[in-house]
Amino acid sequence: MENKAKFNVYSLPYFLWIVCFVIAPILLVLYYSLFDIDGNFSFVNYQNFFTPVYLMMTVNSFWYAFLITFFSLLVAYPTAYLLTKTKHKQLWLLLIIVPSWINLLLKAYAFIGIFGTYGAANKFLEGIGIGSRQILFTDFSFIFVSVYIFIPFMILPIFNALNKLNPTLIAAANDLGASGWVTFRRVIFPLTLDGVKSGCQVVFIPALSLFMLTRLISGNRVITLGTAIEQHFLVIQDWGMGSTIAVFLIIFMFLIMALTGARKRGV
Amino acid sequence: MKQLVRTFLTIILVSIVLLSITNRLNQSQGFSGSNTLTVYNWGDYIDTDLINRFEKETGIKVIYETFDSNEAMMTKIEQGGTTYDVAVPSEYMIDKMIKENLLIPLDHSKLPNLKNIDERFLNLPFDPDNLYSIPYFWGTVGIVYNPEMLGGMEITSWNDLWDRKLRNEILLIDGAREVIGMGLNSLHYSLNDTNPKHLQEAKAKLDTLTPNIKAIVGDENKLLLANREAAIGITWSGDASEIMSENEDLDYVVPSEGSNLWFDNMVIPKTAKNIDGAHAFINFMLDAKVAAQNTEYVSYSTPNKAALEFMPEEMVNDERFYPAPELTDKLEVYENLGKRNLATYNELFLEFKMHRK
Known part of the structure; x- marks a missing residue:
């Protein structure tokens, strides 16, 4: 009994947080979506969406979120696998994480320089004889x-x-008697599927709503x-749409979330 | 727990001490709470020496804050959290702010230096009789290009941009009215056209320009053009002159079909507390020598006729940035088209962006 009371008191900040910063904003977004550009109540925005x-x-x-997730997975899985085989796992992991502490915009600006017509990437392409080409502002x-x-x-x-x-x-x-490939396919991969799923969620969902990069790197x-x-x-001030x-x-x-989470329970 | 409480108390104590010290310092310099002036301006849009001079001459402490879009500025003034005394919005925003009662009428008797302003830039449709606003800088929208990269080709009109030789050479500015306006202008329609048929025509015409467009970018275009990333950029004259000071090969032209003429004006928003100070500041900025110094720093075009005498001749005689009245008469000022039309412009702009090569 006493335990239960304690639990409630300590979970209060958690519930307050959820209500103020998760539920309330979602309700506000829903509320605003029901007003047209002149502030009248209507479903016209939902019609517009279709x-x-x-x-x-x-x-x-x-499509782009899928491509981003796919290539991330393609690079990340072998990297994570190799990381677990190294001697100083945590150090290597840290080295991979450190760049994510740098501001996103700063990195984007750096890539404008690297991928530019006279940037490092094109110097390299010229050096190996391919010749310079447009890299910035492409898919x-x-x-x-x-x-x-x-x-x-x-x-x-x-990892x-x-x-x-x-x-x-x-x-x-x-x-x-399983070969290396069979071991991977039948043992390692299925057992790490949960990691892959949460990785895909963490990448796919933000990738769906990327916006600064679309202007800076792909030039709109x-x-x-x-x-x-x-x-x-910001521009039209049509909060409804x-x-x-x-x-x-x-x-x-x-x-x-529902699709990627459902199978977990089935296994 | 005890330690935690102690840490917090120390932090609070230190903050209080620091706060009182800043207060004391401000008072000893003659700046008291009532004698401050909050100026809200675009980034890098004033010579800060002038702020110091104004403070010395009047004893008013200036708090200088910046914004990067008219919309952001208006939202902040609407909410009224900060007591902004002077702001510098663009013309279509002034129209909107007047309609929404966000501005305080100016007392022209406190602005004797208003006589310095060229009459061409007074009494414009967005603010008849300059009841609410005084011109700060003005300019055009045009084409900045690198003749050397284009093999000496000369560009004089919007329609020149559709040339097949210019594949992948154009950087557009990320603004719906600027880009759709360019489409309208190239068809000889008005920049303030709201006829859906004309807008569709303009969008269809812009679609045919896509093979020539390298990217649609924001402020980065200054860096990209100066670094020869592309040969042509569509942008505001002020940005153009900034790019040209970085890279002297570049040239700027106001297209012959016509283009946009814009103004950034000083206003006193509803949030103002120090209305006398605000008038003093506006009058100070209108002084011929002050305006000349400010213009040399900012490098946009000044509406201050008297200031031109104190500026370097090659700056004043530059037809690209001080076009003759015959040309400015052909240019159009953006009208406030209302939210609905603005939404149409933006929707078309989005569709245009999605048009693939």
Whole structure:
């Protein structure tokens, strides 16, 4: 009885936090989404969302978020795997995480310099005889920089999952005659799937609403839902439409969480 | 626990001591709470020497804050948290602020230096009789380009940009009215056109420009153009002159079809506490010598006729930044089109951005 009372008192800050900074903002976003540009109550914003412009934008956002997640995973999994094999795991991990402490904008500006026509990347291409080409303001540069920024968030959960993996299981697989590939496919990967899933969530969801990079690195050639929200709030001051797009993003995120989380219970 | 409480108490005590010291220091310099003036201006848009001079001459302490967009500025003034005494919005925003009762009418008897301002820039549609605002700087929207990178090609009009030779060479500015306006101007429509058919035509015309566009960027364009990342940029004249001081190869042109003429004006917002001080500050900035010094620093075009005498001749005679009245008559000032039309402009701009090469 006494225990229960104590629990309530100490969880008060937690509940206050959730109410003030999670539930209230979501309700506010919902509330604002129900007003049109002149401040009248209407569902016109929701109708607007289902016009080709915003549907196209949604498809674009998903496609780029998918590419970013896919390439992050492609790089992060082997890296995390190698990390667990090194001698000073924590040190290497720290070295990978440190760049994420640097401000995002600062890194973006650095990439403008590196990828520019007269930047280091083109000097290198010229040096090896390929010749300089446009790198900045292309899909490639956008995905490259996004992957670079998100990679630490993908590596961490995968590293943790791999690190927790019981080495005797691998030894057992070897003893039973499984080749390296089969061991990976049937033992290591399924056991670290949770890490992969949370990594994908942590990358995919923010990637869906990226906005500064779309201007700085891809020169507004890639338009995502995040860009549209920024424009509706800051330029047009149409908070209704901005909120409506945000509502859809929230719905998409819940769907993604539900889809990636469901199988966990089934296993 | 005890230690935690002690730490907190120490922090609070130190803060109180520091606060009282700053207060004391301000008072000893003759700055008291009632004798301050909060100026709210664009970033890097005043010669800070002049602020010091104003403080010395009048004994008023100036608190200088900056903003980076008209919208952000207006939101802050609407909320009224800070007592801004002088602000410098652009013309379409002044129109909006007057309509929403956010500005205090000016007392022209306290602004004797108003006589220095060129009459061309007074009594404009967004603020008839300059009841609420006084011109600070003005300029145009145009094309800054690098003739050397284009093999000596000369650009004089918006339509020149559609040339096939200019593939992947243009950096547009990330502004809906500027870009859609460029489409409208190239078709010889007004910049303030709200006819949906004309707007669709302008957007369709802009779509055909996409192969020539390298990127649509914000303030980074200054860096990119100065570094020869692209040969052509669409931007405001002030930014252009800044880029040109970085890289002398570049040239600026106001397109022959017409373009936008813009103003940044000084106003006294509703939040003002020190209204006399605000008038004194505006009058000080209108002084011929002060305006000349400020213009040399900021390098935008000054509306102050008397100041031109104190400025270097090559600056005043530069037709690109001080175009003749015949040309400025052809330029258009943005009208406040209302939220709905602005939304249409922005929606078209988004669609245009999504148009792939």
